[in-house]
Amino acid sequence: MNQPSDDVLRDMHRRMVRIRVFETEAGRMAEAGKIPGALHLYVGEEAVAAGVMVHLSDDDWITSTHRGHGHLIAKGGEFDRMFAELYGRATGYCRGKGGSMHISNMELGMLGANGIVGAGPPIAVGAAFSTKFRNTDRVAVSFFGDGASNEGSFHEAANMAALYKLPAVFVCENNGYGEYTPQKNHQAIKDVADRAAGYGMPGVVVDGMDAVAVYEAAGAAIERARAGDGPTLLECKTYRFFDHVGVRGMGLSYRTDEELQEWQKRDPIHMFEAQLAQLGVLSKDAAAAVYDAVSADVKAGIEFAETSPLPDPATLLDDVYA
Amino acid sequence: MAEREITYVAAIAEGATTILNEQDSAFIAGEDVAGAGGVFGSYRGLLDEFGPGRIVDTPISEEGIVGLGVGAAATGLRPVIDIMFMDFMGECMDEIANQMAKMRYMFGGAAKLPITVVTMSGAGMNMAAQHSQSLEAWLCHLPGLKVVTPATPYDAKGLLIAASRDDNPVFVVMNKLSLRTSGPVPEEAYTVPIGQAKVVREGEDLTIVTYSRMVREALTAAETFAKEGIDAEVIDLRSLQPLDIDTVLASVRKTGRAVVVHEAVRFAGLGGEIAAQIQEQAFDDLDAPVARVGAPFSPVPFSSVLEQTYLPNAEKIVAEAKHVIGL
Numbered sequence: 001m002n003q004p005s006d007d008v009l010r011d012m013h014r015r016m017v018r019i020r021v022f023e024t025e026a027g028r029m030a031e032a033g034k035i036p037g038a039l040h041l042y043v044g045e046e047a048v049a050a051g052v053m054v055h056l057s058d059d060d061w062i063t064s065t066h067r068g069h070g071h072l073i074a075k076g077g078e079f080d081r082m083f084a085e086l087y088g089r090a091t092g093y094c095r096g097k098g099g100s101m102h103i104s105n106m107e108l109g110m111l112g113a114n115g116i117v118g119a120g121p122p123i124a125v126g127a128a129f130s131t132k133f134r135n136t137d138r139v140a141v142s143f144f145g146d147g148a149s150n151e152g153s154f155h156e157a158a159n160m161a162a163l164y165k166l167p168a169v170f171v172c173e174n175n176g177y178g179e180y181t182p183q184k185n186h187q188a189i190k191d192v193a194d195r196a197a198g199y200g201m202p203g204v205v206v207d208g209m210d211a212v213a214v215y216e217a218a219g220a221a222i223e224r225a226r227a228g229d230g231p232t233l234l235e236c237k238t239y240r241f242f243d244h245v246g247v248r249g250m251g252l253s254y255r256t257d258e259e260l261q262e263w264q265k266r267d268p269i270h271m272f273e274a275q276l277a278q279l280g281v282l283s284k285d286a287a288a289a290v291y292d293a294v295s296a297d298v299k300a301g302i303e304f305a306e307t308s309p310l311p312d313p314a315t316l317l318d319d320v321y322a
Numbered sequence: 323m324a325e326r327e328i329t330y331v332a333a334i335a336e337g338a339t340t341i342l343n344e345q346d347s348a349f350i351a352g353e354d355v356a357g358a359g360g361v362f363g364s365y366r367g368l369l370d371e372f373g374p375g376r377i378v379d380t381p382i383s384e385e386g387i388v389g390l391g392v393g394a395a396a397t398g399l400r401p402v403i404d405i406m407f408m409d410f411m412g413e414c415m416d417e418i419a420n421q422m423a424k425m426r427y428m429f430g431g432a433a434k435l436p437i438t439v440v441t442m443s444g445a446g447m448n449m450a451a452q453h454s455q456s457l458e459a460w461l462c463h464l465p466g467l468k469v470v471t472p473a474t475p476y477d478a479k480g481l482l483i484a485a486s487r488d489d490n491p492v493f494v495v496m497n498k499l500s501l502r503t504s505g506p507v508p509e510e511a512y513t514v515p516i517g518q519a520k521v522v523r524e525g526e527d528l529t530i531v532t533y534s535r536m537v538r539e540a541l542t543a544a545e546t547f548a549k550e551g552i553d554a555e556v557i558d559l560r561s562l563q564p565l566d567i568d569t570v571l572a573s574v575r576k577t578g579r580a581v582v583v584h585e586a587v588r589f590a591g592l593g594g595e596i597a598a599q600i601q602e603q604a605f606d607d608l609d610a611p612v613a614r615v616g617a618p619f620s621p622v623p624f625s626s627v628l629e630q631t632y633l634p635n636a637e638k639i640v641a642e643a644k645h646v647i648g649l
């Protein structure tokens with residue numbers, strides 16, 4: 001079931017590369033002092049966003065996290081307006097008011113990155129309620145971390161989604177850490193998906209480094225939601241290759257280089273490219289062309305941001321109210 | 323006492339160390355306080371010194387963490403609870419407002435809640451709307467809580483220790499942008515009494531009442547005034563609840579003019595309360611209405627130009643104070 005077509009495979013690959021290159025450059029710009037504030041980068045986790053988002057259209061909603069650029073990119077975010085937002089420019093998706101932690105785009109169905117851990121799931125439940133209320137077949141997908149799965153807000157949201165049989169999907173991006181705390185020190189279970197039983201919904205664990213595995217599991221969950229059969233808790237085991245904040249972060253030794261290297265051997269993009277090459281879906285040259293195009297896009301995005309005007313101070317009080 | 327210059331964040335760490343040393347029933351709990359030593363470095367080294375029983379990493383569960391503090395305090399421990407950013411009080415407000423603040427009163431005085439909550443306020447670091455707020459007014463509106471706001475390394479250590487020795491819930495609202503500032507701090511344990519303001523600059527012509535990071539902005543404003551021959555007195559409240567209004571009144575009776583300054587949103591901020599108390603009790607001594615400086619009525623924006631427009635600063639204090647002086 002849910003076998004991805006060659007086009008879908010190439011589409012997923014392109015989304016993953018877009019995230020990787022964008023995030024790598026954003027990290028570089030942050031370390032160069034060009035992007036202010038805190039950036040939580042998504043490198044290493046690309047297969048999750050791509051494997052889920054390829055099933056969604058602009059009319060489907062997602063809620064994101066503090067680590068939200070990847071979600072927005074996979075949902076169709078444009079680099080120019082994204083970089084402009086990270087740079088705090090007037091041309092950014094949030095007119096410079098949100099920044100990395102609040103980047104959002106309503107037209108793309110992206111209800112915001114979020115500075116509050118665990119804030120997304122209840123909002124996704126509201127979006128799912130809304131789509132059901134209006135009798136559409138749209139779904140709401142909530143991304144959240146292993147750490148966020150310990151917030152009461154997540155539990156309340158999951159219970160309500162199951163109770164009302166809402167078209168929601170809860171995607172737990174389990175990267176093994178909440179900030180600097182390993183999962184074993186923040187919860188007594190290994191699989192967050194185990195919790196699904198307590199809410200009365202299916203819980204599925206999938207290899208979050210395997211784009212096709214994510215694609216298949218997410219497809220089943222989203223199909224189930226669209227069919228009116230209620231929510232699913234989909235846990236994707238993944239890993240972030242950069243630090244919690246920025247690239248090198250605070251330099252704390254909370255995880256080992258060996259552990260990082262083990263996970264990097266299973267780099268989701270490299271594994272996927274090997275798979276695609278073997279299937280004859282994407283040649284080496286074709287893959288290289290994707291990187292070239294995406295890199296040009298990133299370059300243009302940064303240039304757009306750097307040449308964009310700063311917000312007019314007179315806009316400070318705009319949009320506090322409708 | 324042996325004194326040396328240390329940073330605000332080092333002073334917090336010394337205060338925390340003192341607490342764990344002097345109180346066997348004290349423990350510190352919060353997100354990434356142990357292994358990481360706190361995301362701001364406030365607790366660095368404490369895990370090695372005291373072990374995981376005394377400094378406890380928690381899940382990301384603010385309501386659970388604060389509730390744990392309430393329950394532990396009610397049953398005989400002296401918890402120090404760390405809420406990383408003040409903005410995250412949103413996640414645990416029931417435990418704060420309906421449990422911690424009221425339990426003793428509702429139980430007819432039978433329960434005692436010696437709990438200290440350490441949290442971090444303030445903007446100026448491009449952390450945007452959910453990591454930059456100054457929400458002390460939320461806390462000051464809740465009978466049962468005490469609220470202190472250290473502006474200096476000395477006060478950070480002294481107020482933290484005072485909070486932990488107090489038998490009531492005390493919020494120690496630290497300030498992010500002050501973390502790397504330095505000042506003289508005694509090596510020994512000491513307290514800064516809760517409920518005592520400090521005149522940090524004496525003057526005759528105008529009283530600037532403020533707290534937390536705005537103390538530095540007020541002092542800069544006072545220097546600007548000094549060049550124009552105006553002698554401003556600056557009061558650091560240090561404690562917002564209880565509020566040392568007597569120190570404020572004594573100053574206003576001398577100068578006849580007052581400006582209240584805080585980084586928090588001006589509307590319904592502490593400034594309104596303080597201005598009201600001044601006019602209630604020193605109306606006849608006032609030569610002008612009490613002025614207020616605070617943030618405009620908007621969330622904290624991300625972009626630097628907007629954030630700097632948003633933030634109160636010395637320049638804005640000077641501009642507002644000039645109306646009071648009649649310049």
Ligand SMILES: Cc1ncc(C[n+]2csc(CCOP(=O)(O)OP(=O)(O)O)c2C)c(N)n1
Nearest residue numbers: 067115116117145146147148177178179410
């Ligand atoms: C309510 C709240 N508590 C704490 C934080 C601080 N914080 C930011 S990210 C983070 C870790 C989140 O871990 P997880 O959900 O696993 O996401 P990851 O960073 O691993 O992607 C924490 C504790 C926050 N932003 N919001």
Ligand SMILES: [Mg+2]
Nearest residue numbers: 145146177178
């Ligand atoms: Mg995590």
